[in-house]
Amino acid sequence: MAKAAYHHGNLRRELLDAALAVIAERGPSALSLRELAGRAGVSHAAPAHHFGDKAGLLTAVAAEGYELLAAELEAATRAGGDFLAAGLAYVRFATDHPAHFQVMFQPTLYRADDPAVRAAEARAAAVLYGTAGALAAGATGEGSGAAAGDPGDPGGLDDARRVGVAGWCLVHGLATLWLAGNLSDLGDDPVELARSVASIAFGGGAAGGARDDVRNGGGAGAPAR
């Protein structure tokens, strides 16, 4: 363990990890800077130096969460995944990093206008809407490319955006309900549940594609009917 001397070495990371553990276990409201400091063996005011504030610590958590999410979404698509793969990666992120996820989507807990947060947020959104655009364009059989935006729709939202929002809502709702314990009677594999649910909403064919090359560690395959 790090020496108990003054310069701890990487107190910031240790405080973050302790905070994540507490949040995952007892929720963000049970977080106490003093308890974190005690765990790390430093004085009660040490966290303030690294994060300034309790909101500052949670801002750091949220920013890190969005970056992790963006990285995992990018990894999923880089591995040849489509929109479904991105959605499953989203669910996997939520269950693998429940503390990050919980904080990220509770903007009253932190400073949502922080530039680091907004940048990482935009990065994650780009992947979602990008894969959604590919799906939308493929399904309608028109055009190609069109990475993120083509505001030519009279209704207001272009297809990529609408498909992206729909898919995002689906996986986000599933992840949220799962973490809240509202789906605990539906097995123990949220990613598999997401695959099953997505096949209902979007129809297995439309979003089928190549699905298995996503790095689903323990997935039992079986695209459910």
Add this chain to the structure above:
Amino acid sequence: MAKAAYHHGNLRRELLDAALAVIAERGPSALSLRELAGRAGVSHAAPAHHFGDKAGLLTAVAAEGYELLAAELEAATRAGGDFLAAGLAYVRFATDHPAHFQVMFQPTLYRADDPAVRAAEARAAAVLYGTAGALAAGATGEGSGAAAGDPGDPGGLDDARRVGVAGWCLVHGLATLWLAGNLSDLGDDPVELARSVASIAFGGGAAGGARDDVRNGGGAGAPAR
């Protein structure tokens, strides 16, 4: 106005309303029993008598929320609404009662095993899965009730349950993201957005071109309610 004397008459409700206002405005973590007491003009220990605990107050909020939700879902279906109508009512509930909604799905804030909470929760779930069953089975109606007690096999969920979960995830995700501010650039009417999103997910093809109107057409007047 209630007198400032001892027996306030309606302190419990007033505290609840004050709590809802604070939560809707600044989030559940900013809630302070002492502040509520001050607002109501009573001493700082008065809330404890009615709710015992801070968690007790939030338990009351969650129970009331589930009952309100169940009532609105039941009203939507009683008015001849289908699964879509129930989903839209769900979104409307979340935006009309953001404080209730936020607390309900954060079980670490309250005592989720409270009998009043569980009963209201089951009541709301019954409506969702009931309408989902009607949609899934089409003509083949199955028995009513048995919404939460079914020890479903994780591998093989019945259609009603799967459709219900899919729809629930969709509207819950939309409501959650909306309240978190993540969809603020998509207009100002979450219910209309939900209709559009539902038409993508459940209304056939993955990207339905310009099919903006599903079944209820342009008439914004909701059949429910």
Add this chain to the structure above:
DNA sequence: CCTGAATCTAGACAGTGGCAAGATACGGCC
């Protein structure tokens, strides 16, 4: 009017977040 129960007050205590001032250690400079 009197009594018991419901309701609310008053005081105290341990924790908590945040601030200010000081102590300590690291890294570069001469």
Add this chain to the structure above:
DNA sequence: GGCCGTATCTTGCCACTGTCTAGATTCAGG
């Protein structure tokens, strides 16, 4: 080497919060 600036951490303090205990006030019903 010695020195100093800066980042890092500590100590002390204050206001606020939740919760507990004991006591005061009011209401309902005989």
